[in-house]
Amino acid sequence: MSREGGNMASINPAEPQPQSHNRWHVEILRAEALAQGRKWSQAITCLKRAIRAGADPYRYGLRIAEHYRALERWKEALSFAEQAAALAPQEMPAYEAIVAIALETGKFERAIEACTALIKLNPRHLPAYTALGHAYMHLGVTDAAMRVTNILIRLDPATPSHHFKKALLCQHHGEVGLAVYELKRTIELDPGGPHADAAQDALQTLDAFQLEQIVTLAQEDRVFRTKLERDPEDALNERGFALSDYGTQVLSEWVSHPFLAAQPHGRPMQYN
The missing domain is CATH 1.25.40 (Serine Threonine Protein Phosphatase 5, Tetratricopeptide repeat)
Structure with missing residues (x-):
C-alpha cells in the first residue's frame, strides 16, 4: 500500500x-x-x-x-x-461520508447499510432516505424504493421531487392513476420550476401513450366505444386508464369527432 x-x-x-x-x-x-x-x-x-x-x-x-x-x-x-x-458508531458524519462515497462508486449495498445506520440514529434523516431510495432504484428493488419514497412524502410532503419519484415508480408498477395524481401534485408544488417541467413532460408522454391505446381499443371494441361515449370516466377507469385534464379534453374532442381516428397520427395521438 x-x-x-x-x-x-x-x-x-x-x-x-x-x-x-x-x-x-x-x-x-x-x-x-x-x-x-x-x-x-x-x-x-x-x-x-x-x-x-x-x-x-x-x-x-x-x-x-x-x-x-x-x-x-x-x-x-x-x-x-x-x-x-x-x-x-453513534456519530452520523462518518456514515454520511460512507453513503456519499458508496453512491459515487456504485457500492449500493454498502450505501443501503450506511443509510440504515443513519436512520437508526435519526429516524427523520431526509438525505438518508433520499439516498436509500436512490440505491434501491439502482439495484432495481422498486418495491423497497416505493416504501422509502412514501416515507419521504410523509415526512416532507411539500417537496416536489418526492412526488415526481413516486410518479415514476407508480408508472413502473403499472399504477397509472397514481402516477397521474403524483405528476399533478408535482406541478402544483413546483409551478414553473424544473420538477414541474419534468412532470408536465411525463404527463404528456403518458397521455399520448394512453390516448393511442384508447383510440385503438375504441376502434376494435364496440362495447368499449359505446361506454366511452356515454360515460368516459367510468369507461377509462374500468380499463385502468387515467388521463390528465388536458388528455381528458383531447379524448372528449376525439369522441365528438371520431373521423380523426382514421388518421394514424391524428389529434388524439398529439398532446400539444
Missing part, C-alpha cells in the same frame, strides 16, 4: 508526549493551508502526522477521507470513512 494509503490503525494517536498538542496543532494548520490550495496529498500527509501526534482520529480521519475523495482515490476514502464510523 502506498505511503498515503495506510489504515487507521497505523496512525492511531500515540501516548501523550510533551509538546504533542503543539505538534499536531501545527500539522493541522499546515493541512488546512494545503487543502485551501487543493494540495490534497500533502494535506493528507500532515493530517496523518497530526493523528499520530494525538489529534482526534475520528475528526481528522474523516477529513482524510474527504481529501482522498477529492483525489478520487475511492478505496482509501471509503477505508478512512469506515474506520471513523468504527471509532464513533
Whole structure:
C-alpha cells in the first residue's frame, strides 16, 4: 500500500508526549493551508502526522477521507470513512461520508447499510432516505424504493421531487392513476420550476401513450366505444386508464369527432 494509503490503525494517536498538542496543532494548520490550495496529498500527509501526534482520529480521519475523495482515490476514502464510523458508531458524519462515497462508486449495498445506520440514529434523516431510495432504484428493488419514497412524502410532503419519484415508480408498477395524481401534485408544488417541467413532460408522454391505446381499443371494441361515449370516466377507469385534464379534453374532442381516428397520427395521438 502506498505511503498515503495506510489504515487507521497505523496512525492511531500515540501516548501523550510533551509538546504533542503543539505538534499536531501545527500539522493541522499546515493541512488546512494545503487543502485551501487543493494540495490534497500533502494535506493528507500532515493530517496523518497530526493523528499520530494525538489529534482526534475520528475528526481528522474523516477529513482524510474527504481529501482522498477529492483525489478520487475511492478505496482509501471509503477505508478512512469506515474506520471513523468504527471509532464513533453513534456519530452520523462518518456514515454520511460512507453513503456519499458508496453512491459515487456504485457500492449500493454498502450505501443501503450506511443509510440504515443513519436512520437508526435519526429516524427523520431526509438525505438518508433520499439516498436509500436512490440505491434501491439502482439495484432495481422498486418495491423497497416505493416504501422509502412514501416515507419521504410523509415526512416532507411539500417537496416536489418526492412526488415526481413516486410518479415514476407508480408508472413502473403499472399504477397509472397514481402516477397521474403524483405528476399533478408535482406541478402544483413546483409551478414553473424544473420538477414541474419534468412532470408536465411525463404527463404528456403518458397521455399520448394512453390516448393511442384508447383510440385503438375504441376502434376494435364496440362495447368499449359505446361506454366511452356515454360515460368516459367510468369507461377509462374500468380499463385502468387515467388521463390528465388536458388528455381528458383531447379524448372528449376525439369522441365528438371520431373521423380523426382514421388518421394514424391524428389529434388524439398529439398532446400539444
